[in-house]
Amino acid sequence: MTALEHDPRPPAMASETELREDLAAAFRWAAHLDMNEGVANHFSVAVDDGGERFLINPRGMHFSQARASELAMMDTRRLGEDPLAHGVDPTAWVLHGHLHERVPRARCVLHTHMPYATALACLRDFEFLMLDQNACRFYDRIAYDRDYAGMALDPDEGARVAAMLDGGRDVLFLGNHGVIVIGRSVAEAFDDLYYLECAARLQVLALSTGRELSLIDDATASMVCEQWLSYPEGSELHFRAVRDALDAMGADYRR
Ligand SMILES: [Zn+2]
Incomplete structure (x- = not known):
């Protein structure tokens, strides 16, 4: 396999300590980028291959205060129980x-109402535009839920939404609500979340001009998507840099 071939194999499962630190760092950097909302929105990561047990933000935790040791450990075998008790x-x-129960490849699940992507999710019959290089990263990787039915x-409702990501897509636009991004690691999912919002911001800006858009054709968009997905260590390097930046700021997310 050459450096520019996409490796379909999932990365080895990281230790629980690493997963806790990675997820805490993802919360902190999402807050830094203004992607969070109050104490709502949730990020989670499975700690086993089958997705039975996963870490998630505890109720009331602000993204900016996330700490590795304070993340909640959940178990899909207890889905029938009262979440407040947990x-x-x-x-x-x-x-x-x-999602963790039904889609094991979704090791990491990030859900936000980040403003630009959510603005696009509120447009009737919207489909993500192949407008720039960042957008091409999501060519044929997005599913759309156009049936907003209130809070989940x-x-x-959970089973219905999970089924929409069961077919191999990695991003779900939740109409009139927000987005869900799934990935094989925290780094991978966070990298997608970041570039999704970058591309969405550009689309909102371009649409706001009212001028005719110059779209990238399907063949080129598909080729660029493959280039993104096979780019060596792209998401890992980005996430390592995020953690380094947090460390330089003295953030205690590892605690
Ligand atoms: Zn939501």
Whole structure:
């Protein structure tokens, strides 16, 4: 395999300590980038290959204060229990629990209402535009849920949403709500989340001009997507740099 071939194999499962630190760093940097909202929105990561047990933000935790040791450990075998008794938001329980249970390749699940992507999710019949290099990264990787049905408090809603990512897509636009990004590691999912919002911001800006858009054709967009996905260590280097930046700021996310 050459350096520029996409490796379909999932990366080896990291230790629980590494996963806790990575997820805490993802929360901190998402807050730094203004992707969070109050104490809502949730990130999670599985600690086993089958996705039975996963780490998630505890109820009421601000993204900017995330610490490795304070993340909640959940178990999909206990999905029938009261989430409040486990210190976890009911919507997180429903969405993330069903996703980890049903889609094991979704080791990391990031859900935000980040403003630019969410603005696009509120446009009737919107499909992500192949408008720039960042957008091409998501060519044929996005699913769309156009049936907003209120907060995800019902197990059936969790199962319905999880089914939409069961077919191999990595991003779900939740109409009138936000986005879900899944990945094989925290680094991979966070890198996608970051570039999704970059591309969405550009689309909102370009659409706001009212001028005709110059779109990239399907063949080129598909080729650029493959270049992104096979770029050597792209997401790992980005996430390592994020952690280095947090360390330089003296952030105690590892604690
Ligand atoms: Zn939400």
